[in-house]
Amino acid sequence: MKIDDSKNKQDLQQLIDTQQFVEHISVDCTIFGFDNGILKVLLLKYHDLDVWSLPGGFIFNDEDLSDAASRVLFERTHLSDTFLEQFHTFGQINRTANNAHQILLKHKNIEVPPDHWIFQRFITVGYCSLIDFNLAGTFPNSLNETCAWFEVNKLPKLAFDHERIIEVGLNHIRKNIDTQIVANNLLPEKFTMKDLQTVYETVLDEKYRRNNFQRKILALNILERLEKFFDGSANKAPYLYRFRRKN
Known part of the structure; x- marks a missing residue:
């Protein structure tokens, strides 16, 4: 145009x-x-x-x-x-x-x-x-x-x-990746820990071990764990998460 x-x-x-x-x-x-x-x-x-x-x-x-x-x-x-x-x-x-x-x-x-x-x-x-x-x-x-x-x-x-x-x-x-910048703009309301790790690795340009990343994020106390995500595959179903709502 x-x-x-x-x-x-x-x-x-x-x-x-x-x-x-x-x-x-x-x-x-x-x-x-x-x-x-x-x-x-x-x-x-x-x-x-x-x-x-x-x-x-x-x-x-x-x-x-x-x-x-x-x-x-x-x-x-x-x-x-x-x-x-x-x-x-x-x-x-x-x-x-x-x-x-x-x-x-x-x-x-x-x-x-x-x-x-x-x-x-x-x-x-x-x-x-x-x-x-x-x-x-x-x-x-x-x-x-x-x-x-x-x-x-x-x-x-x-x-x-x-x-x-x-x-x-x-x-x-x-x-400031741990703030609302990521929460409000990049992920759906419900997401897996792998989804969140992909965002962090892309923005920070560095790789994390899965267990280390999960430990780091859960320590921030910014997530609420929900039901498991079943996609029909034979793999173990991961939990879904969402960001805690601000009071």
């Missing part, structure tokens, strides 16, 4: 002309997906540019930061009702030195004063989430023509400091 170029240019012109954004602050969403034992990140490709980026955007003057993150994610990817967690603020002086916006506007023959706010220093607030790979129904818009998943260790050329944002976001996910 391609965007009409004249409409694309018009949308970009309106974006840079608006006075409704908070200058010098943006949000970037790092969305990780779990796909058949492989951890991936959702990226967008700029029109006419051989560079990819995280779903990100600007904040309206009358908008809360968390609301801006949810809105931007929906506008860029069509993902809605996604649990987003703020994980870091990125404020290096040269983080936007490779200004993809400037290249993009030049390609579209849109003239912008060199002192325009879109070319100046930006501090961005990172949000992250870990979701079911199959939930993302993405679509192109005026800024990006392609949405695609990439393995976290096989990233394409990225705009700005987005490679570092992904790295920091992944570390945050790994440090």
Whole structure:
């Protein structure tokens, strides 16, 4: 699916002309997906540019930061009702030195004063989430023509400091894997210990012995054991579990 170029240019012109954004602050969403034992990140490709980026955007003057993150994610990817967690603020002086916006506007023959706010220093607030790979129904818009998943260790050329944002976001996910990030987004309500172990091994990029993993998880006291799962095979039926409900 391609965007009409004249409409694309018009949308970009309106974006840079608006006075409704908070200058010098943006949000970037790092969305990780779990796909058949492989951890991936959702990226967008700029029109006419051989560079990819995280779903990100600007904040309206009358908008809360968390609301801006949810809105931007929906506008860029069509993902809605996604649990987003703020994980870091990125404020290096040269983080936007490779200004993809400037290249993009030049390609579209849109003239912008060199002192325009879109070319100046930006501090961005990172949000992250870990979701079911199959939930993302993405679509192109005026800024990006392609949405695609990439393995976290096989990233394409990225705009700005987005490679570092992904790295920091992944570390945050790994440090907080025992929280609601996994419980709310990756597994069905009932799952086996093997299902949970697969998620942990994929996210943490390490292998566990089955008994050691089960001992570790049960010690956290975050699971409730349910009935056994009978699938008709000759193998011993495993127990089903679910995460304990919060009071």
